[in-house]
Amino acid sequence: MTMDLEGIYTDLHRHPELSFQEHRTAGIVAEHLRALGIDTTEGVGRTGVVGVVSNGVGPTVWLRADMDGLPVEELTGLPYASAARGVNPAGLDVPVMHACGHDMHVTCLLGAIERLVAEKDSWHGTVVAVFQPAEEFGAGSQAMLDDGVLDRFPRPDIVLGQHVTPLPAGTIGVRSGTQMAASDGLTVTMYGRGGHGSRPQATIDPVVMAAATVMRLQTIVSREVDPRDVAVVTVGSIHAGLKNNIISDEAKLEISLRYPTDALRDAVLAKLERVVNAEAAASGATVAPRIVTDHTLPPTINDENATARLVSAFEASFGDGSVIDPGMFTGSEDVSRFARDAGVPLVFWFWGGVDAEAHARALAAGTLETDIPTNHSAYFAPVLQPTLSRGVEALVIAAREFLG
Template sequence: MTIDLEALYTDLHQHPELSFQETRTAGIAAQHLRDLGLEVEEGVGVTGVVGALRNGEGPVVWVRADMDALPVEEQTGLAYASTAKGVDPAGTTVPVMHACGHDMHVTAMIGAVEKLVAERADWSGTLVVIIQPAEEYGAGARAMLDDGILSRYPKPDVVLGQHVTPLPAGIIGVRSGTQMAASDGLTVTLHGRGGHGSRPHATIDPVVMAAATVMRLQTIASREVDPQGVAVVTVGSIHAGLKNNIIPAEAKLELSLRYPDEVTREKVLSSVERIVRAEAAASGAEREPDIETLHTLPATINDAEATARVTAALQRELGETSVIDPGMFTGSEDVSWFARDAGAPLVFWFWGGADPVKFAEAAAAGRQAEDIPTNHSPFYAPVIHPTIEIGVTALSSAAREFLG
C-alpha cells in the first residue's frame, strides 16, 4: 500500500514537537520504517530513530532527516496550521511550529525510503536511515553519535542529507566545499548591582550595560571582519528585570555567531569576549561577565567528488537547469558530525519549497525578502506539491548513485 505522503506531512505539521521531545513524530517515523521492512531502533540519542535496510553486498549509505520544531506561533493561515503548545527547557509554555520545514524533511525521507524499498531489486548495499532530534539545539547528531550508533551500524561510505528552503519548488541548490557556516551559540551574563529605579546612581545598571554591549557587538562584522569575508553576530535574546521601577542585578544575552572557517571563528570569538568584558568594565561592573558556550557546530563542507556524483544524478532526474549553485548559506547544521565521526564524505543540499509563481513575481518586483517567508518565520510553510515529490526524488536518486 502506498503511503499518503500529503496526509503524513499535514499531520506532522499540525503536531510539532520541541527538541528532544519528538516522541510522537519519532513513533510515526519508526512505524513507517518498520512497515517498509527496515530494522528499527528507537530512543537513540534520547528521541532519535535509526532504520537499517540490508540489501546484499555493497556500499553503506546513511541518509538523514531532522524532526524537531521551533517555539514559534504559526501565522500562515493554513487549514493545517499548528496550534500546538510545548514546554521549553526553562519550563515556559510556548507555541510550537514547524517553522524550519523539518516536517517536510521527515515526509520526504519516508517517501524516499518507500521508493528505495520498491526498487531494491535494482541496487545492493546497506541503507541506514537517521531520523534525528534536536537539530535546532545543535545537539541531536552529537547525542545519537554519543549513544554509539557508529558501533551498532555499518560505517557509512557517504552521508546524505537535504533541507527545504525558500528557493522555488523544483529547484535544487548544491555546491562543493562549504555549504553552510560554522556556528557557536553563547550565553553572556552581565553582572550589575540592583536597586530602586529612582536611584540609578546607587546601582550598576546591567540593562544599560547590555544595550551598549549589543550595539558594540555589531561592529565586529561591519568593522573587524574583511568586507569580502563572511561573519554574522546576532543577539537573539535579551533578558533582564521583572518590573519597571527595579534596576535588576544582571542581564543575559544569547548570541548566535556564524563564520565560514576557523580563522574567522577565532577572530569573532576573541572580539566578542573583548567587547563584552570591556563594556562591563566601562560600566563599572564589580564582577566579570560570564560567557558560556551553548553549542559549537562545524561548517557543513561537501566532499568534492561525492558532490559531483550527486549533482550529476540530480541533473539526470530533474534536468540540468533545475540544479544550481546557491552559494554558501550562513545558517548552520549539525549533520556533518555524522560524516566527521565516521570519516566519510558528506553531501548536503537544499531543495525549494516556495511557490514558483509567487517567487518569480517577488523577484521581478525586488521584494523577495518581504514577500517570500524564510525558515524560522511564523509565515513559513513550503507548498506541499511539488515539494514532497522533489524531495523524495532528490534523496532517493542521490542514494541510488552510491548503492551498487
C-alpha cells in the first residue's frame, strides 16, 4: 500500500513537537518504517529513529531528516495549521509550529525510503534513514553520535540531506564548499546593582548597560569585519527586570553569531567579548559580565566531487535550469557532524517550497522579502505540491547516485 504522503505531512504539521520532545513524530516514523519491513531502532539520541535497508554488498548511504518544531505561533490560516503548545527548556508554556519545514523533511524521507524499498531490484548497498531530533537546538546530531549511531548502525560512505526553503517549488539549490555558515549561540549576563526606580543614582542600571551593548555589538559587522566577508551578530532576546519602578540587578542577552570560517569565528568572538566587557566597565559595573556558549555549530561544507556528481544527476532528471547555486546561507545546521565524525563526504541541498507563480510575481515586484515568508516565520508553509514529490524524488535520485 502506497503511503499517503500528503496525509502524513498535514498530520505532522498539525502536531509539531519541540526539540527532544518528538515522541509522537518518532512513533509515526517508526510505524511507517516497520510497515515497510525495515529494521528500525527508536530512542537513538533520546528521540531519534534509525531505519536500515540492507540490500546486498555495496556502498552505505545515509539519508537524514530532522524532526523538531519551533516555539512559534502559527498564523498561516491553513486548515491543517498547528494549534499545539509545549513546554520549553525554561519551563514556560509556548506555542509550537513547524516553522522551519522539518515536517516536510520527515515526510519526504519516508516517501523516499518507500520508493527505494520498492525498487530494491535495481540497486545494491545499504541505505540508513536517520530521523534526527533537536536540530533547532543544534544538539540532535551530537546526541545521536554520543549514543553510538556510527557504531550501532552501518557506517556511511556519504551523508546526504536536504532542506525546504523559499525557492520556487521544483527548484534545487546546491553549491560545493561552504553551503551554510557556522554559528554560536551565546548567553551574556550583565550585572548591575539594583534599587528603586526613583533613585537611579544609587544603582548601576543593567538595562542601560545592556541597551548600550546591543547597539555597540552592531558595529562589529558594520565597522570591524571586511565587507567582502560574511558575518552576522544578532541579539535575539533581552531580559531584565520585573516591574517599572525597580531597577534590576542583571540583564541577559541571547546572541546568535554566524560566520563561514574558523578564523572569522575567532575574530568575531574576541570582538564581542571586548565590547561586552568595555560597556560593563563604562557603566561602572563592579562584577564582570558572564559569557556562556550555549551551542556551537560547524559550517556545512559540501564535498566538491560528490556535489558535482549530484548536480549532474539532478539536472539529468529535472532538466536544465532546475538546479541553481543559491550562494552561502547564513543559517546553520548540525547535519555535518555525521559526515565529519565518520570522515566521509557530505552533500546538503535546498529545494523550493513556494508556489512558482507567487515567487515570480514577488521577484518581479522586488518584494520577495516581504511577500514570501521564510523559514522560522509564523507564516511559513510550503505548498504541498510539487514540494512533496520533488523532495521525494531528490532523495531517491541522490541515494541511487551513490549506491551500487
